[in-house]
Amino acid sequence: MKKIASLLAALTLGIGIQCAAFAQGIAPDALVKSVTDDVITIVRQDKAIQSGDTRKAVDLVEAKVLPYFDFAHMTRLAVGKDWRQANAEQKTVLTHEFKNLLVRTYSNALTQYRNQHIDFKPLKAKPEDTDVVVRTEVRQPGAKPVQIDYNLEKQGDDWKVYDVMVAGVSLVTNYRDSFGQEVRNGGIDGLIKSLKDKNKQLETTVSAKK
Amino acid sequence: MKKNKKPELRAVRRSVATLLLGLGLTACAGPGGHPKDPLEPINRVTFRFNETADRYVMRPAAEVYDLAPLPVKVGVGNFFGNLADVWIGVNNLLQGKFAEGLSDGGRFLVNSTVGMLGVFDIATELGLDKHDEDLGQTLGRWGVGDGPYIVLPLLGSSNLRDTAGLIGDLNVDPVIGIDSPGPRNRVTALRFINRRSQLLGADATAEQASLDKYDYVRSFYIQYRQSQIYDGQPPRVKDPDDEAYMDEATPASPTRKENQE
Numbered sequence: 436m437k438k439i440a441s442l443l444a445a446l447t448l449g450i451g452i453q454c455a456a457f458a459q460g461i462a463p464d465a466l467v468k469s470v471t472d473d474v475i476t477i478v479r480q481d482k483a484i485q486s487g488d489t490r491k492a493v494d495l496v497e498a499k500v501l502p503y504f505d506f507a508h509m510t511r512l513a514v515g516k517d518w519r520q521a522n523a524e525q526k527t528v529l530t531h532e533f534k535n536l537l538v539r540t541y542s543n544a545l546t547q548y549r550n551q552h553i554d555f556k557p558l559k560a561k562p563e564d565t566d567v568v569v570r571t572e573v574r575q576p577g578a579k580p581v582q583i584d585y586n587l588e589k590q591g592d593d594w595k596v597y598d599v600m601v602a603g604v605s606l607v608t609n610y611r612d613s614f615g616q617e618v619r620n621g622g623i624d625g626l627i628k629s630l631k632d633k634n635k636q637l638e639t640t641v642s643a644k645k
Numbered sequence: 646m647k648k649n650k651k652p653e654l655r656a657v658r659r660s661v662a663t664l665l666l667g668l669g670l671t672a673c674a675g676p677g678g679h680p681k682d683p684l685e686p687i688n689r690v691t692f693r694f695n696e697t698a699d700r701y702v703m704r705p706a707a708e709v710y711d712l713a714p715l716p717v718k719v720g721v722g723n724f725f726g727n728l729a730d731v732w733i734g735v736n737n738l739l740q741g742k743f744a745e746g747l748s749d750g751g752r753f754l755v756n757s758t759v760g761m762l763g764v765f766d767i768a769t770e771l772g773l774d775k776h777d778e779d780l781g782q783t784l785g786r787w788g789v790g791d792g793p794y795i796v797l798p799l800l801g802s803s804n805l806r807d808t809a810g811l812i813g814d815l816n817v818d819p820v821i822g823i824d825s826p827g828p829r830n831r832v833t834a835l836r837f838i839n840r841r842s843q844l845l846g847a848d849a850t851a852e853q854a855s856l857d858k859y860d861y862v863r864s865f866y867i868q869y870r871q872s873q874i875y876d877g878q879p880p881r882v883k884d885p886d887d888e889a890y891m892d893e894a895t896p897a898s899p900t901r902k903e904n905q906e
Binding site for chain 1: 679715719722775777843846849850853854855856857860861863864865868869871872873877879881
């Protein structure tokens, strides 16, 4: 009898702990999967995005994907050691422009989506980890599968993506060399100007395409 | 067979020797450059040449090829992939990955027979996954450093180690080993165009994403090879400076708020 009671107690406690864990927010791998599934379901049904409507793809990414990204962290990683030279305002502007560049560029990749299949690899992480990698693989007929990994960091109860690796290449630190070059040539403001120019140029090509 | 191979190989060897000489001369490039890229001035010239050749020859050819029906393109890709599996298996064995090496051998047997000379990739459906190895990766696994970054004419990004690996790869390549030059060149061209067509989406993205395409491609290549050497799971180094860049004085809130908008 005592045994059963303690078993029950353990069970209740266990459930209680699980509920608490659940209340702490969705797990990182579940988060990546649900966002990916969401976006793909929409792209599958959206003929405009499939036929290359970048504007619509950007809107979709802004609504569904951006809330789970930490662009301040991404920008800090991309800029590297020069980040400390930047003042608060410059940091805000840099983050804003870098975010625009990434969103424009990679939203476009969505318009090229054609029935690829995405595999989600089991998450290798301990419950107390606050920095994890969620691994996925994009499979398509006749081509090698492409590995896409998301680095997430725990912020309070939520997980935020701060880096995306495609085929082992970080889309964020891949910018570090050219950002460093821009800062050496024209300081932080020089980098800001280059980013603004690049975004303007992308903006015009996007609207020209439309 | 040997006769046809010799002059080309000699040419490759000679150009490598020239490269090495060039390396020796420019190894002490000025400050500010990328530490892995002492040959940057020469590399940029080759890069521009490659970009132009790509714009007027390779890319248009790949775009025409891309109009072929998907099953044809998949078959062509599988055919060359099958030829490559033997050498991939050898490299897996050289790296001590025996299970993978045997699986590659099994792939070649299954696909060459049941898969109609490799046109159908039956092995993948049977659960024998395709691997991606070459001699440069094997050398990397053995601890050979990558050496300076090199942009090869027409072939693009490489480094000293991978160029040496490539020469080894070409030495045993079944297509380069074809006896008569006519068919050999045509098959080589088809292989290149097939490979180029698979990159048609990615190159547009690189164009859009980069401030300086040369820098972007170089950085991509360095990270990509590192990842390949470790089969997609390179040791994860937390950026040592990452936390150091965090704002000590400025509270994180202004940027954070901006990004929540």
